[in-house]
Amino acid sequence: MEYFYGHLFAAEPEIRAIFPAAMDVQRQRFCRALIKIARGAGEAAGGPWALADRAIAP
Numbered sequence: 759m760e761y762f763y764g765h766l767f768a769a770e771p772e773i774r775a776i777f778p779a780a781m782d783v784q785r786q787r788f789c790r791a792l793i794k795i796a797r798g799a800g801e802a803a804g805g806p807w808a809l810a811d812r813a814i815a816p
Contacts, residue, residue, distance in 0.1 A: 760785070 763781060767774045778784060 762788070 760781075763777075763785070
């Protein structure tokens with residue numbers, strides 16, 4: 759996630775101000791959101807997402 763935010767802020771430095779100084783919580787939220795999206799896509803396609811289920815503890 760650091761890579762994502764690093765590139766985001768490098769490309770659009772003015773949006774850095776809307777994010778918290780400590781990004782740990784934001785990174786966790788973003789990761790959880792991506793996992794939920796992956797699970798939803800897997801369910802819609804009928805595919806298993808067992809690895810996504812194990813990737814992060816609730």
